[in-house]
Amino acid sequence: MKKRILLVAGCSHAAGSEIDGTEDSVYNRSRSFGGILARHMNYNSYNISLNGSANGSIARSVMNWFEKKYEPEEMDVFALVVWTESTRLEIPWDRISWYDTSSKNPDWFDPSCRSFLRINLGYEGMGKEEQEATSYFQKFVVKNTTFMEIMSANYALQLQYLFKGYNVPYVMCNAMHMFTLPNSHLQIYTDLIDKTKYFNWDNNDESFFWKYRNAGYENPKAKYWHHNEVPHGLYANELLKFIGEQR
Numbered sequence: 001m002k003k004r005i006l007l008v009a010g011c012s013h014a015a016g017s018e019i020d021g022t023e024d025s026v027y028n029r030s031r032s033f034g035g036i037l038a039r040h041m042n043y044n045s046y047n048i049s050l051n052g053s054a055n056g057s058i059a060r061s062v063m064n065w066f067e068k069k070y071e072p073e074e075m076d077v078f079a080l081v082v083w084t085e086s087t088r089l090e091i092p093w094d095r096i097s098w099y100d101t102s103s104k105n106p107d108w109f110d111p112s113c114r115s116f117l118r119i120n121l122g123y124e125g126m127g128k129e130e131q132e133a134t135s136y137f138q139k140f141v142v143k144n145t146t147f148m149e150i151m152s153a154n155y156a157l158q159l160q161y162l163f164k165g166y167n168v169p170y171v172m173c174n175a176m177h178m179f180t181l182p183n184s185h186l187q188i189y190t191d192l193i194d195k196t197k198y199f200n201w202d203n204n205d206e207s208f209f210w211k212y213r214n215a216g217y218e219n220p221k222a223k224y225w226h227h228n229e230v231p232h233g234l235y236a237n238e239l240l241k242f243i244g245e246q247r
Contacts, residue, residue: 001048001089002075002076003044004042005043005076005077006038006041006078007077007078007080008045008046008047008048008080008185009062010034010049010081010084010219011051011088011175012053013082013087013176013209013226013227014034014049014080015051016031016034016035018221019031019219020221023224024051024104029105029106029107033235033236033239036232037080037236037240040236041122043078046107046108047106047225048062048107048108050103050106050113051102051103053084054084054118054120055151056155057090057113058081058084060110061112061113067156069103070166072087078169079159079163079170079171080171080172081171081172081241083152083155083172083174083176084175086145086149086151086177086179087121087145087177089118089119089137089140089148092117095099097116099118102149119133119134119141142231146180146183149179149180156172157193160172160193160197170197170203172198172201173198173207174199174200174201175208175209176209177210178207185220190202199242200239208227208231209226211235212227
């Protein structure tokens, strides 16, 4: 009998960061909406999400997992891809980035993330060289939001066609702000996205973090704006309903 796997990829929100007050733990991943969804669907949760990930690293981690770990004769895989905010960027970096130090409990770690520098708004970086690069690319991101959103749409399309090629069922959703619509440049790409597999793709107010933040949910254990078990449980139920409607 094949092992039933729900592959979960995303950033800290998909990892359930700070549910218990810590950045990463087995408990957090188990109580994340991906972990809860896996139990509802009778799958084993296999969470490869990493804190601080950009959409590029999320897409690459999924592609690398299928290249290195997927065994179609042994696995029945359903994929859950949780996109982060489109304003995150990563650039090739000639030094090792030890991002796994803040994500110690993924079910599989994609080592390729060590070859890139993450550019997240609000984070200055460490050391002179990193801070200079971070400052430069943060200015680029702020001035080129449409370009960043086009990149995110392309990552979604990459995985859409990957899953189609492997004949693997999947669903995508947003943890944070993704697309600003209407946008004629972006629409060229979003028109190609399969909306039946992408939960609330065009509604930033329905993204996981902002939906429950705006509804007044708070996590007193969190230092970095992450939800506790309650929003995770509610969102898992919404995803389950969406998946059921598409089958």
